[in-house]
Amino acid sequence: MTEQLRLMAVHAHPDDESSKGAATMARYAREGVEVLVVTCTGGERGDVLNPKLQGDPAILENISEIRRAEMERAREILGVGQAWLGFVDSGYVEDYDPADTSKLPEGCFALVDVEEAARPLVAVMREFRPHVVITYDENGGYPHPDHIQCHRVSVAAFEAAPDPDRYPEEGEPWQPLKLYYHVSFTRRQFVAMHEACLAAGIESPYAEMLEKWGADEGRDNSDRITTQVVCDEYFVIRDEALRAHATQIDPDGFFFRAPLELRRKGWPTEDYQLVRSLVDSSVPEDxxxxxVAQTAGV
Incomplete structure (x- = not known):
């Protein structure tokens, strides 16, 4: 009997899994891969971003329970497993500088020592035994304290999980074979979707954003892409999972302004950077x- 392929995606908050890599996970899950989302925090300090739900005191009073329920629904839609690490949301800090933690609340995820914070992730990694791990880059994808900490903890756990001398009480060592970073919301992607809208003769919802972005290619990380997974067939599932996070996603907002078919046509992939590999594979990849299959005997 061959071993099942396994994919782990490590995210900072509930809803991150649905805005980054959701269609990829949905595709692999339906192709027989076992997929696990690991959520570092409960999103307790997240604002209510859906204008239709803002101002309801009952939501603010029960935000932890609500966000857990939203995560459960999104998990079901994507067809994946999910594990909580149990850390406390740090909240968003404007112009966050990782060298200055003075604005962070006591006891939050971003203040936990990386060695300590990696422990529960190592335990989950050794239990689940992923072949591939996905997380954020060193900037967190964007500079949210929890996203940057998620990057640090994920890389630390990837390196520690196979080492029998580290965290020996957290299970049998396991060597993941590949580590990827999400490469999301690139300028190249938005230009492609903008042009798809114009070609279809409709007003582009990306025009204003691209105008503000300007010609500053230095802000773009398209050149980090090594791996593009075609998953446009699963964008409809991604949209449904996003909408399941009702406190965080405006159903009429930015993610959904362009018609689904144009988003599929303009940019049919989700994109990644391969940063660690213990197998023979050449980039670019799809x-x-x-x-992995050859090395793992799957």
């Missing part, structure tokens, strides 16, 4: 598991 599969996160390229080279």
């Amino acid at each position: 599969d996160l598991f390229a080279g």
